[in-house]
Amino acid sequence: MWTTDEIPDLTGSVAVVTGASGGIGVPTALELARHGARVILTARDADRGRAALDTIRAAAPGAAAEVRALDLADLGSVRAFAETVDGPLDLLVNNAGVGPMPRRTTVDGFETQFGVNHLGHFALTGLLMPRLLAAPAARVVTVSSDAHSVGAIDFDDLALDRRYGRFSAYGRSKLANLLFALELQRRADASGAPLLSLATHPGMTATGIMKVGVLTRPLNALLRLAVQPPAKGALPSLYAATSPEARGGQYVGPGPKVLRPSPKALDAAVAARLWERSQELTGVRFWDIRQHS
Template sequence: MTTSTPVSTPYSRETTAIEVVRGIDLTGRRAVVTGGASGIGVETARALAAAGADVTLAVRNVDAGQQAATDITGTTGNDRILVAPLDLADLASVAAFVRTWDGPLHMLVNNAGIMASPEMRTPQGWEMQFATNHLGHFALATGLRPALAAADGARIVSVSSSAHLRSPVMFEDIHFQQRPYEPWAAYGQSKTANVLFAVEVSRRWADDGILSNALMPGAIRTNLQRYVSEEDLARLRAESGGGTTPSWKNTEQGAATSVLVAASPLLDGVGGRYFEDVQEAGPNQPGTRTGYAPYARDPEAAERLWQVSEEHLRG
């Protein structure tokens, strides 16, 4: 069962991922980090490895993944860093990853993503951001459910964004077939889906000891923004409270909330929540870009999204 008391931590937005795992022993625990070759993914993996976990980097570019694994081993001394191919937009790739996994999985960090891209579609005709950010991770998590259940207390980390405040999941037209494509609306609904997924996992799979929480990592300059203009980046910084003062986090700080959700004992028994700046966040207040939108934690929307996602995977 999930607890209802808000989680309070001793950390702040300046806290790094390594600081979050200080004093935590993850020896014998296994983690998968999607998109673990760059950005906050590699720093999430590094912190988990530093605490002793066996970490698999699930990546599209295996060569980049191998370079990241070598770097992580060099900085942590942990040589139990594996690399496996995974393209979240390709369900055959997801299925292949699931087939090759053996044994329990304690931490699944759904970190990989695509942001505000030009209109692109999968072979099924699905809008690429929703397909990658949500459906691919949904297929991965449901495929790995037996491994997660075998871990006895597994956690799924759902990396969302404050951009979820831009849009609920538009169930009547998820894939922009009736409305004009808009990159940020597409990104926003995919990030709302990440939060709803965490809510529904924690309801459906709690009896298996599996819980999930969602998070906003913060404003971090990474390859995720490869489709985002400098003008959009300036606007995002202003919306995050920076104004003319830089408010970007570095990647080590950006990974801190993911690591909190993945590994901190402060979150034992906690599921279906939303975190930012290494703290549990409350509901969004008008005029701000922090906290969660009520529609992102609506249990009816979460259940509907799960059903729709299953229908997508069945074809």
């Protein structure tokens, strides 16, 4: 079984981990820093960000880590953060996310789960693409979920104005994450760009994504017994981010082990259409990886 002891020496590499102020983001950033990477943690809440940074520095004295502000629900914040990243970027972990909630909208008017989980990370990855392609062998790891299998992309109702369900909206956002990760790898492969894009499923983990309060009392009790600690939930992301055995286009789940996504996540036509719509909605057009050769 793969463990963090197998993470290679990352000295000299630079990593960005979104949502690193809680959940699996903290152990993800910690292990990257512990193994020598310079890690930029992002946090929407400054106090939580500082607390996470203190945790990492206490566990890994001398770790090269810092925290910067990023709110994925605000494309202005995404652009402002991206401008702070200079030099080659070896690793981007699109980890942040929100879970099932009543219908809300982002600063830019997008349904929140789709806007934060997918569009915010789509825009961030696009804005950082020149930095990623400046690295010799960059990786982009996007955290999805097995909930993607119940999601559906309705291009006639991306705002979910006609029908909204908090859990179906969450599944849709996770499906979008997986479609994006696989399409990014297709485009990198077509151009010969030295980039690996992988998606992960952490498994049922004790994080803030799933608010147990929305469930019945018996289900809450079962959920608390079933969930794993964040350090274990971070293993798929860490494997995808660092293992020499990892391959672009893989979907890595608990174990860690490579999983097969649902057929809907493998629909290249839907992925390409979602890519184009995401560019239109965010105003972010990727540095043309198709011509990177």
